[in-house]
Amino acid sequence: xxxxxxxxxxxxxxxxxxxxxxxxxxxxxxxxxxxxxxxxxxxxxxxxxxxxxxxxxxxxxxxxxxxxxxxxxxxxxxxxxxxxxxxxxxxxxxxxxxxxxxxxxxxxxxxxxxxxxxxxxxxxxxxxxxxxxxxxxxxxxxxxxxxxxxxxxxxxxxxxxxxxxxxxxxxxxxxxxxxxxxxxxxxxxxxxxxxxxxxxxxxxxxxxxxxxxxxxxxxxxxxxxx
Amino acid sequence: xxxxxxxxxxxxxxxxxxxxxxxxxxxxxxxxxxxxxxxxxxxxxxxxxxxxxxxxxxxxxxxxxxxxxxxxxxxxxxxxxxxxxxxxxxxxxxxxxxxxxxxxxxxxxxxxxxxxxxxxxxxxxxxxxxxxxxxxxxxxxxxxxxxxxxxxxxxxxxxxxxxxxxxxxxxxxxxxxxxxxxxxxxxxxxxxxxxxxxxxxxxxxxxxxxxxxxxxxxxxxxxxxxxxxxxxxxxxxxxxxxxxxxxxxxxxxxxx
Numbered sequence: 001x002x003x004x005x006x007x008x009x010x011x012x013x014x015x016x017x018x019x020x021x022x023x024x025x026x027x028x029x030x031x032x033x034x035x036x037x038x039x040x041x042x043x044x045x046x047x048x049x050x051x052x053x054x055x056x057x058x059x060x061x062x063x064x065x066x067x068x069x070x071x072x073x074x075x076x077x078x079x080x081x082x083x084x085x086x087x088x089x090x091x092x093x094x095x096x097x098x099x100x101x102x103x104x105x106x107x108x109x110x111x112x113x114x115x116x117x118x119x120x121x122x123x124x125x126x127x128x129x130x131x132x133x134x135x136x137x138x139x140x141x142x143x144x145x146x147x148x149x150x151x152x153x154x155x156x157x158x159x160x161x162x163x164x165x166x167x168x169x170x171x172x173x174x175x176x177x178x179x180x181x182x183x184x185x186x187x188x189x190x191x192x193x194x195x196x197x198x199x200x201x202x203x204x205x206x207x208x209x210x211x212x213x214x215x216x217x218x219x220x221x222x223x224x225x226x
Numbered sequence: 227x228x229x230x231x232x233x234x235x236x237x238x239x240x241x242x243x244x245x246x247x248x249x250x251x252x253x254x255x256x257x258x259x260x261x262x263x264x265x266x267x268x269x270x271x272x273x274x275x276x277x278x279x280x281x282x283x284x285x286x287x288x289x290x291x292x293x294x295x296x297x298x299x300x301x302x303x304x305x306x307x308x309x310x311x312x313x314x315x316x317x318x319x320x321x322x323x324x325x326x327x328x329x330x331x332x333x334x335x336x337x338x339x340x341x342x343x344x345x346x347x348x349x350x351x352x353x354x355x356x357x358x359x360x361x362x363x364x365x366x367x368x369x370x371x372x373x374x375x376x377x378x379x380x381x382x383x384x385x386x387x388x389x390x391x392x393x394x395x396x397x398x399x400x401x402x403x404x405x406x407x408x409x410x411x412x413x414x415x416x417x418x419x420x421x422x423x424x425x426x427x428x429x430x431x432x433x434x435x436x437x438x439x440x441x442x443x444x445x446x447x448x449x450x451x452x453x454x455x456x457x458x459x460x461x462x463x464x465x466x467x468x469x470x471x472x473x474x475x476x477x478x479x480x481x482x
Binding site: 004005006007010011012013014015016082085086088089090091092093094095096097098099101102103104107108110178181182185186187188189190 | 237239250300302303304308329331334335336337399401402403404406431434435437438441442443444445446447448449450453454461462464465466467468469470471472475476481482
């Protein structure tokens with residue numbers, strides 16, 4: 001490793017870690033959102049339960065789960081470390097600082113948005129992950145698969161929970177709106193022929209992923225799917 | 227000296243030196259001409275203070291034509307004030323309204339300690355340049371310019387990066403007090419040209435290491451630096467620096 005010197009302890013190295021873990025989490029969200037969107041097939045959750053069963057039993061996915069948690073923790077701790085360092089870089093604050101004149105509010109609020117997402121994640125993991133991995137899913141569907149869809153239907157009868165999920169998805173949308181293109185910029189993947197594509201894909205990705213996720217509790221609560 | 231009709235309230239940061247705490251102090255200036263530059267307005271204020279037997283406000287300035295990079299005021303929450311692509315010396319009082327209150331602060335960053343009032347020590351930038359922002363050339367006759375063909379696009383991009391005057395507005399406005407726009411411009415202006423190639427990967431490592439040791443923050447890609455830069459230095463330079471840094475650390479066999 002000595003040949004790599006301070007590659008990851010330098011400011012740019014730390015940014016690389018944020019960018020790589022961020023892109024990894026972006027990929028994860030596609031898988032997560034894709035499987036969850038199976039509930040919109042309105043088949044009493046049969047396809048969704050097949051997906052959930054596969055995710056819970058396939059060993060590659062289970063191994064990937066560890067990588068996901070490590071990626072998430074690294075993203076969080078690195079962000080914390082960078083934030084503390086950045087605060088030290090300006091010990092005396094400005095009396096007047098017109099941030100909105102030169103940057104988007106969400107690009108300046110990634111820490112706040114990330115913290116909201118972290119709080120949501122604790123609630124979310126307790127709602128579904130802990131149930132499916134540890135405490136057990138109470139019923140099975142007609143295919144004999146654990147009925148995670150049934151758990152979801154019960155959980156999303158609670159309007160407070162639905163509200164929390166919607167607010168979290170708004171945070172997610174803004175976090176991604178900055179994070180997506182930002183990760184590419186950090187990795188140095190900047191190219192005049194691709195910048196427009198990266199920017200547009202980032203915006204559409206952020207909106208579609210958050211809207212789909214937010215639509216799930218709304219659809220269940222409003223009784224739009226069986 | 228003042229011949230105009232603008233009356234303004236200034237809230238100016240006064241700080242004796244780096245060891246003592248500073249505070250915003252209120253001043254009134256009257257009969258300011260809208261055609262004055264912001265610095266000329268400060269000259270009026272200082273004459274007023276000198277006539278009253280008070281300490282004039284210390285601020286950095288030199289060429290007063292927007293090319294030296296010395297002026298450095300953080301005006302109403304923005305470096306070099308409300309106009310895009312101008313330095314404080316090129317900002318005119320017509321950009322303000324009669325009766326305005328204007329808050330003027332120094333650049334604020336741990337790496338830019340206040341010398342006095344609005345003047346900050348930007349020698350951290352000099353040390354970053356000294357770490358590698360140069361090319362090594364043997365003395366003797368310069369070779370024929372045409373022996374090193376450079377594509378126009380490349381030459382233009384290098385020139386745009388070289389437009390950086392090192393004023394530090396990027397650091398001042400960045401929420402993290404990061405110097406990455408400055409450092410990346412100084413790396414890019416050489417990395418884009420053939421003369422910069424021999425030391426390209428050594429340079430990026432040395433300059434980034436120096437930047438880190440000066441105590442600048444880390445970039446979070448808000449883009450504030452690019453928006454506030456009086457010379458319009460592009461964020462593209464930061465991506466190039468990051469790319470070069472990755473190549474230097476993970477591909478190049480040379481270690482620094």
